[in-house]
Amino acid sequence: AERFNQISPSEFFYRNRDLAGFSNPTRSLYTAVREFVENSLDACDQKGILPDVKLVIRAEDDTKQDPRTYTLTVHDNGPGIAEEHVPLAFGTVLYGSKFGLKQARGMFGLGATMAILYGQITTNKPVKVYSSTDGDVAHSFEILLDIQKNKPVIQKKSKKKVKKRGLVVSISLEGDYSKAGSKIRDYVYQTSLITPYASITFEDPKDNKFVYKRILKTMPEPPTIINPHPHGVDVETIRRMIVQSRRDNISTYADAVPLLHKALRLKEEDPSHDAISERASRRWGRLKPEVRTAVAITDALKCNRAYLQDITIEDIDLDAGMIHYYDNNVSQSRTAPLQGDGIFYSHIKNLVAGEQLHSFLTDRFQRIGPKTAQNFIKFAGFKSEQHIGLLDNKDLVKLSDSLQTYEDFLAPNPSCLAPLGESPLEQGMKKFFEPDFLEVIQRGASAYSGFPFIIEMGIAYGGEIQSRGIKTYRFANRIPLLYDEGSDVVLKVVNDIDWGRYKVKHDAPMVIASHVCSTRIPYKTVGKENVADRPEIERELKLAVQFLARRLSSYMSRRGKAEEAKKR
Amino acid sequence: AERFNQISPSEFFYRNRDLAGFSNPTRSLYTAVREFVENSLDACDQKGILPDVKLVIRAEDDTKQDPRTYTLTVHDNGPGIAEEHVPLAFGTVLYGSKFGLKQARGMFGLGATMAILYGQITTNKPVKVYSSTDGDVAHSFEILLDIQKNKPVIQKKSKKKVKKRGLVVSISLEGDYSKAGSKIRDYVYQTSLITPYASITFEDPKDNKFVYKRILKTMPEPPTIINPHPHGVDVETIRRMIVQSRRDNISTYADAVPLLHKALRLKEEDPSHDAISERASRRWGRLKPEVRTAVAITDALKCNRAYLQDITIEDIDLDAGMIHYYDNNVSQSRTAPLQGDGIFYSHIKNLVAGEQLHSFLTDRFQRIGPKTAQNFIKFAGFKSEQHIGLLDNKDLVKLSDSLQTYEDFLAPNPSCLAPLGESPLEQGMKKFFEPDFLEVIQRGASAYSGFPFIIEMGIAYGGEIQSRGIKTYRFANRIPLLYDEGSDVVLKVVNDIDWGRYKVKHDAPMVIASHVCSTRIPYKTVGKENVADRPEIERELKLAVQFLARRLSSYMSRRGKAEEAKKR
C-alpha cells in the first residue's frame, strides 16, 4: 500500500529551496541579503520613514576558504516588529503582513524565514533578532525553526533599553562571497538607484565600506489597500466576498448590544431572552436593523444580553436550520437550532439573503459606480434587487465570467501603487551614470487580470557610461532583478527593438532602466528574479521603450549633425 | 499596527497559481492534462502495471467560443487509491506518496489538487473520482476544496460494483482548446515516445481519437527507495537521521513485550512493574537489549506490561530528567520523570547516546562501506566509537561539512533510478521519426548534490523527419517538457555546440531527444517546465551530445561520399 504523507509548507520549501533562490552558497548568500534588505525597505515605506539600512557581511573565520561561514546582519530604522509577532514573522513560512492588495516588495510571507532556514541547516545556529517599536525598549530573540512543523522554537528572549527604533536581524550561513560579492555590490548599488530616498551602508568581509547616501528627502506617497477590480475575480473570490458581506452584516449586532436596553425600553437590569423577544416583537417596526439582528440571535440562542458579547457568529445554515457560533468563554464552536417561522426567523433569512447585487458591486469592488453597476447587471442578465446570498452555483459562475469579460469598467485605481516618479528616477540615473543624454517616462496606469501596474523607464547614453552595448537594469516594485534575464519580459522587449533604426550601434554606451510597479508582479519563480510576459505588461514596456528610443534617436541625429559641423 | 496573517499552502498556491502552471485558460488546460496523466503513469510504474491511459476532453457547450468550459477526464488501469486516502490525495496540497528518495514524475504533492482547484474556481464544480483497488468495487467521490483550510469537503460518496481496477478523475474547468490543443497533442505524442510500454488514447473536443498503442510489452524495473548519499546532506538531514536512529532503537521494546514473560521467567499472569524491575535486575546480564529497554521503560513509567503496548515513546530528555510519551488510550502526550541512577537509567542513557558513528554511517547512508567509514571518520576528525546522540552542535556542523566535502565516497547508487534504456528509446524514436540515421546513448550514473541522475539521448536525422533545423525534445523522468525551453539546460547545451563542425546545416532535418532521470530533477519552477543548469548535469548532457554528434558526423561524411559516388 502507498505510504501517504502530509508535509508542512516549510518542509516543502526546505526540500525545494532552489525554487526560492537558495540553490548553493553563492546564490544563497545573495538571496539572504535581498530578503532582509527588502523587508527593511518595505517596513520603512509602509510607515513613511526615510530608510537607513545597514548591511554587514563578515566571515566567521578569515583563515578558511570560500565557501565558508558568514555572519549576515541587517539593521534598519523602521517601525520594528511587535514582540508577540517576532517569532512567527521569522519562524513561520507563509506568515506575514503583505497579503493585501497593495504594492510592496514582499508578497509570499516566505523570504526572511527561508534565509533563516538556510542559515540554520548550514551552521546549526539560531537567528538573532532585536526589535524596538518605540525607540526605548528592544526585545531580543534567538530563534530556531522546527522545519517539519513550520513553527519557531525560542531559544532565548530578553529585553534591553535602547535609543533607536527599528529592527536588527542576524544569521550565520554558509556562503561564497568570492563569487557572490560582485552581485551583492551590484544589488546594493542598484537598490540605491531605485530608492533615492534611502541611505544604504554596506560593510563587506574585507572591511570595505560602501555608503550610498539618500539624494532625496521626500518619500513617495505610501500605497493604500484597495478593493478588488472586477477583472481580477474568480468564483472563489466572489464566494469569499459574499461570505464577508454576510459576516459584516450579521456582526452589526455587536454594536447593538449596548443599545438594546434603550431601544426596547427594558426595565430589568438583566432581562431574560423571553423578555427581550417579547418586547422586541411589539416594537419590531421601530427597531434598527442591528437591534433586530441582536434580538433574533438572543431568541435563537435563548441567551441573555451579556452572552451576546462573548460569541462570534460563524455561519447560518438555513437548509439545516442551524446557527453556528463560537463561544469565547469556553473557546468552542457551538450550534443552535433555528425556529422555522416568525419575524425573527424571517429577519435571519434576510441576513442570509444578504445585500443586493447593486450595492455589493458598488461597495465591494473598485471602479464600479451606480450607473456602471446598473449597466453591468443588465449585461450579465441579473436583476438589480438580486440578493447575493441567494445566488446559486450556476449564478456564481455566470457572475464571475461576466465580471471578467465586461469591457466597460474603468481601468483599475492606481492609488494602490507607489511608482518612483519621473523626477526621482531621473535624479537617480543622473547621479549613477552621469550621462550626456537622459530621458525618463512614467506611463499611465494599466492593468493585467485586474491588477493595476505602472511602467517607468529611463534611457541614458554616453557621458560617464563605461559599458559597451545596451545594458538593461530591471526593477520590479523597487527591487533590482539581477538573475535570469534570459526569461524576463523586459529583455524580450528590449531585444525585439531594431536599435539600428534609432541610430544606436550594437556597442553603444547605453543604459536602460526599467521599473514595473504593481499590486502583484507576475514573477515566474518564488525567488522573484524574472517577470512573466503578460501581454498587457509587454505592450506597455514596448510603448515606453519606443518613446524613449525616439527621443534618443533625435538626440543622436542632433549630435551627429553637431559633430559634422565641428569637422567642417 | 501591522495585521499579520498565516495562509495555508493551498491559499498560497491559489494566489500564486501561475507558479504552478495555471496562469490562463490555455496553459491551465494543458497543465491539468499533464498532472493527471503523469499521476496515472506514476501509479502504474510503481506497481509494474503496463499502463492503459485514456484522456478525454469535451466542451460542455459546443456553441460557445473559446475560452469556455471543458470536462477533462483521465482513466487508468493503475492500482487505484484506497478509499481512506482519496479525499486527502486530491483535496489537500502538499499531500502525496512521492516524497521519498526515488525516481517518479511527481514530487511536490500538489499537481492533482492544483488542477482540481483551478477547475473549482472557474466552474464551481466538484471533482469526481472513481477508484477501485481490487477490480471489484469502486468508491466514487465528489469533492470540493476548502482552499483557505487546505482540506477536502466531500459532497457525495458512494460505492458500486466494477470489473476493472484503476482510477478515473474528472474535472470541469475553463480552458482554451483552440490555443492549447496542439500543445496537448504534442504532449500525448511525446509521452508515447518516452513511455513505449504505455498505451495512450486521447479523445479531443472534436471527437477525434488519437491512439498510441504500446510498442513494448515489458516494463523497466521499478526504482527502489534508497538511503541518502553523504553529498546530499545538511545539518537538518543529519539531525533527523539521528532522531530516527534513536526512535528505531527505542521502539525495539515493542518487540520485546511478548518475550518479557519468558525472558524474566515471570510466574504471574500480569506482574506489577516492581516485580518486573526486581526480576530484571537479577537477570540483567542475560537480557537482550530490547528486553532491557522494555524493562527500563516500565520502570520509568511505573506501568505494567499491557500498558507498554499502548504507548509510543516520543522523546527522552536527559537534561530535564523526563521521558515524553504518547498514550494511545487517551490520545494524549504524557511525561514521566527519569530516576537519575541505577542500571535502568544508564541503559536509557545508552539509548540516548545512540549508535556509534561508524555503524550510523554504514547503515544509514548509501555507498559507505566499513573501510570507507573508517577513512572518513579519520578525515573528519572524529573517533569511530563516537556516539551520534552525544554530538554537540559544533560536531553536527563539522560532520555535515565533512560528509559534503569528502571526495572518496563512491558515486551514488543508481538503483533508485529507472532510465528508459537505449533499446526502448531507440525503438520509440524509430517509430516516431522513421529516420535514415538514429543513434542513442545512455550515459553512466552520475550525481549532483548527492542526487543520482542518468542522461539518455538520441539523435535522429533525415528519413521521414519533416521539420527543418534542429528540433530538441526534452524529457525529465519520462515527462515531456514543452514550455520555457529558453531557460532550460538542454537547449543551452545544444545551442553551445558548433554543429557546422559536425557537418550539420542550420536547416537540417534533425531531431534530438534528451532524457534526464533523477531522484530529484532540479526544476526551476513548481510547474516542472525547465531544468536548472547544475554543472554536473550540464557536463553529462554535453558529453552525450558530443558523442552522438560525432556519430552523426561520420554518417554525414559517409552519406556525402555515397552521394558523390552516385553523381560520378
Ligand SMILES: Nc1ncnc2c1ncn2[C@@H]1O[C@H](COP(=O)(O)OP(=O)(O)OP(=O)(O)O)[C@@H](O)[C@H]1O
Ligand atoms: N525589517 C523589518 N521590519 C518590520 N517588519 C518586518 C521586517 N522584516 C520582516 N518583517 C515582517 O515579517 C513578515 C515576514 O517577512 P518575510 O520576508 O518572511 O515575508 P514577506 O516580506 O511578507 O514576503 P516575501 O516572502 O515575499 O518576502 C513581513 O510580512 C513583515 O511584516
Ligand SMILES: Nc1ncnc2c1ncn2[C@@H]1O[C@H](COP(=O)(O)OP(=O)(O)OP(=O)(O)O)[C@@H](O)[C@H]1O
Ligand atoms: N491515478 C492515480 N492512481 C493512483 N494514485 C494516484 C493517482 N493520482 C494521484 N494519486 C496519488 O495522489 C497523490 C497526490 O497526487 P498529486 O499529483 O497531487 O501529487 P504528486 O503526484 O505526489 O506530486 P506532484 O505535485 O509533483 O504531481 C500522489 O502522490 C499519488 O499517491
Ligand SMILES: [Mg+2]
Ligand atoms: Mg520579505
Ligand SMILES: [Mg+2]
Ligand atoms: Mg502528481
